[in-house]
Amino acid sequence: MAERVARDSRPSVLREPGLLRRANVAGLLFALALLLLAEACVRLFNLFDSVAAPSDTAGALIEEISDGTLSGEIATTIVTYVQGLALAVAIGVLLGVAIGSSRTIDDATSVVVEFLRPIPAVALIPLAIFWFGLGTPTIRFLVAYAAVWPILIHTIQGVRGVDRMLFDVAATSGVTGAARIVRVSVPAALPSIATGIRISAALALVVCVTAEYFVGTEGIGHYMQDHGAAYRLPELYAAAALTGLLGLAVDVAVRSGERRVVFWVGEERARR
Amino acid sequence: MSSRAFARTGGALLGVLVFAAALALWEAWARGADSFFFPPVSEIGREASDVWPSGDFLSATGASLKRLAAGYAIGAATAVSVGLAMGSSPHVRRTLGPTTEFMRALPVIAVVPIASVILEDADAMRVAVIAFGVFFPVLVATIDGVRAVPPEIRDTAALFRLGGLARSVRVYLPAALPTIFAGLRTALSMGLVLVVISEFTGEGDGLGVYIWTQRFLFNVHGMYAGILFLGLLGFVLNGLFSRLERHMLAWHYGAIGEPVR
Numbered sequence: 001m002a003e004r005v006a007r008d009s010r011p012s013v014l015r016e017p018g019l020l021r022r023a024n025v026a027g028l029l030f031a032l033a034l035l036l037l038a039e040a041c042v043r044l045f046n047l048f049d050s051v052a053a054p055s056d057t058a059g060a061l062i063e064e065i066s067d068g069t070l071s072g073e074i075a076t077t078i079v080t081y082v083q084g085l086a087l088a089v090a091i092g093v094l095l096g097v098a099i100g101s102s103r104t105i106d107d108a109t110s111v112v113v114e115f116l117r118p119i120p121a122v123a124l125i126p127l128a129i130f131w132f133g134l135g136t137p138t139i140r141f142l143v144a145y146a147a148v149w150p151i152l153i154h155t156i157q158g159v160r161g162v163d164r165m166l167f168d169v170a171a172t173s174g175v176t177g178a179a180r181i182v183r184v185s186v187p188a189a190l191p192s193i194a195t196g197i198r199i200s201a202a203l204a205l206v207v208c209v210t211a212e213y214f215v216g217t218e219g220i221g222h223y224m225q226d227h228g229a230a231y232r233l234p235e236l237y238a239a240a241a242l243t244g245l246l247g248l249a250v251d252v253a254v255r256s257g258e259r260r261v262v263f264w265v266g267e268e269r270a271r272r
Numbered sequence: 273m274s275s276r277a278f279a280r281t282g283g284a285l286l287g288v289l290v291f292a293a294a295l296a297l298w299e300a301w302a303r304g305a306d307s308f309f310f311p312p313v314s315e316i317g318r319e320a321s322d323v324w325p326s327g328d329f330l331s332a333t334g335a336s337l338k339r340l341a342a343g344y345a346i347g348a349a350t351a352v353s354v355g356l357a358m359g360s361s362p363h364v365r366r367t368l369g370p371t372t373e374f375m376r377a378l379p380v381i382a383v384v385p386i387a388s389v390i391l392e393d394a395d396a397m398r399v400a401v402i403a404f405g406v407f408f409p410v411l412v413a414t415i416d417g418v419r420a421v422p423p424e425i426r427d428t429a430a431l432f433r434l435g436g437l438a439r440s441v442r443v444y445l446p447a448a449l450p451t452i453f454a455g456l457r458t459a460l461s462m463g464l465v466l467v468v469i470s471e472f473t474g475e476g477d478g479l480g481v482y483i484w485t486q487r488f489l490f491n492v493h494g495m496y497a498g499i500l501f502l503g504l505l506g507f508v509l510n511g512l513f514s515r516l517e518r519h520m521l522a523w524h525y526g527a528i529g530e531p532v533r
Binding site: 026027030051107108119124125129131206213229231237239240243244250 | 380483
C-alpha cells in the first residue's frame with residue numbers, strides 16, 4: 001500500500017520538469033561534437049592511414065551487420081561469454097556456500113584459493129592454448145576462471161555474514177541441518193552473491209573478447225585482431241564500437257536483473 | 273596460547289597441508305602421466321629458480337614495471353583531474369557522462385589494435401593501453417569520492433570563498449582520497465594485467481613478451497615459471513600499495529577511529 005502511494009504521488013514522466021535534463025542533451029551534444037571533430041581532423045589532415053573516420057566506421061558497421069558478418073561474430077562472442085559465466089556462477093556459488101558455511105572447509109581451501117586468485121586469467125592464455133587448443137573451449141575456460149573469483153569471494157562473505165538470529169528463527173520452524181543452508185544461508189546471501197555476479201559479468205566480457213583476440217578462431221575479438229592486422233580500420237572501429245555497446249548492454253542487463261532478483265535490497269537502499 | 277589462537281593456528285596449518293597435498297598429488301600424477309603440458313611441480317620449481325634470477329628475466333621485469341609506472345601515472349593523474357571536475361560540477365558530469373560511460377564499457381583489448389595503428393611504436397602503444405585501462409577505475413572512484421563529501425565540508429569551503437580550483441584541490445581531493453585509493457588499488461591490478469596483454473603483441477622486451485615467446489619455443493616449464501612470477505608480482509605490488517595507503521591515509525584512519533596498523 002505504502003509503495004502504491006509513493007508511486008502515485010510521483011509526477012508523471014511527461015510532466016516531470018527534468019525530462020530534458022534526463023535525456024541529457026549536453027552529454028549527447030558533447031559526444032556528437034567529439035565525433036564531428038574527429039571526422040573533420042581525419043579529413044582535413046588526411047589521417048585515413050591511422051584513424052578511421054566516424055562516417056566510414058558507421059558505414060562499415062551498417063554494412064557488416066546487414067550482411068551478417070559482424071552480427072554473427074558478436075553472437076558467437078555472446079554465446080561463449082554466457083557459457084563461461086554460467087559455469088563460473090555454478091562453481092562459484094556451490095564452492096562459496098560450502099566454504100562460507102563450514103569453518104573447516106574454509107581453512108582447508110584458504111591457501112589454495114589465495115594462491116590461485118592473484119593469477120590473472122589473461123596471463124593463462126598461452127598455457128590454456130596448450131591445455132585446450134585454439135578456439136572456443138580455451139576461451140570458455142578463461143572466462144570461467146576469471147569470473148569465478150569475485151562470485152566465490154562474495155558468496156563466502158554473504159554466507160558467512162548471515163545473521164545468526166535467522167538460524168534460530170528457522171530452527172523454531174523446524175529447519176535445521178542441511179536444509180538451513182538452502183533455505184536460510186543462500187537467500188540471505190543473495191544480495192552479496194548478486195554483487196559478485198555483477199562484478200564478474202563485466203570482467204568476464206573483457207576476458208572473453210581478449211581471449212578471442214589472442215586465441216580465437218571466431219568472435220568479435222578475433223574479428224578485431226583480423227581486421228586490425230590487415231589495416232582495415234573502419235571495420236576495426238566498427239567492431240570496437242559494437243563491443244562497447246555490448247559492454248553497456250551487459251551492464252544494463254545485469255543491473256536490472258539484480259534489481260529484480262534481490263529487489264528488497266534496493267528498497268532498503270532507497271529508504272536510507 | 274589461548275584456545276582461539278590455537279584454533280586459528282590449526283586452521284592455517286590445515287590450509288597449508290591441503291595446499292601441499294594438492295601439489296604432491298599433481299607431482300605424483302604428472303610423473304605417472306608424463307604429460308607434456310602438465311610437468312611435475314618439482315620441475316616447474318627448478319625452472320623458476322633457474323629463470324627468475326637470470327639477467328634476461330630481470331631486465332624483462334624491469335621493462336614491464338617501467339611501462340606499468342608510466343601508464344599508471346598518466347592514467348591515474350588524468351583520471352583524478354577529470355574526476356575532480358566531474359565530481360564537483362553536475363554540468364561537467366552530465367556533459368562528459370555519456371562519452372565516458374561508453375569508453376568505460378569498451379573492453380580495453382579493443383584499444384590495442386587501434387593504438388598500435390596510431391602509435392606505431394610498440395612501447396608507446398603499451399603505455400597508452402595501460403593508461404586507458406587505469407583511467408576508468410580511478411575516474412569512477414574520484415567522482416564517487418567527491419560526491420560523497422559531506423555538505424558541512426562543502427558549506428565550509430563555500431564560506432571561506434574558496435574558488436573552484438582551490439576547493440577541488442584543497443578540500444575535495446583530500447576528502448575523497450580514501451575512495452580514490454580504493455580505485456587506485458583496483459587500477460593497479462588492472463594495470464599489471466594490461467602490461468601483460470599489451471606485451472602479448474608486438475616486439476620488444478617484457479614479462480608478457482617472455483611468456484608469449486616461450487609458447488612458440490614449446491617451453492611449457494618457462495611459461496609456468498613466468499605466470500607464477502606474475503602472480504607473485506601482483507601479490508608484492510598489492511602489499512606495497514597497502515603500506516603506501518596506510519601511510520598516506522594515516523590521518524583518515526585516525527579520524528574515523530580505526531587503529532593505524
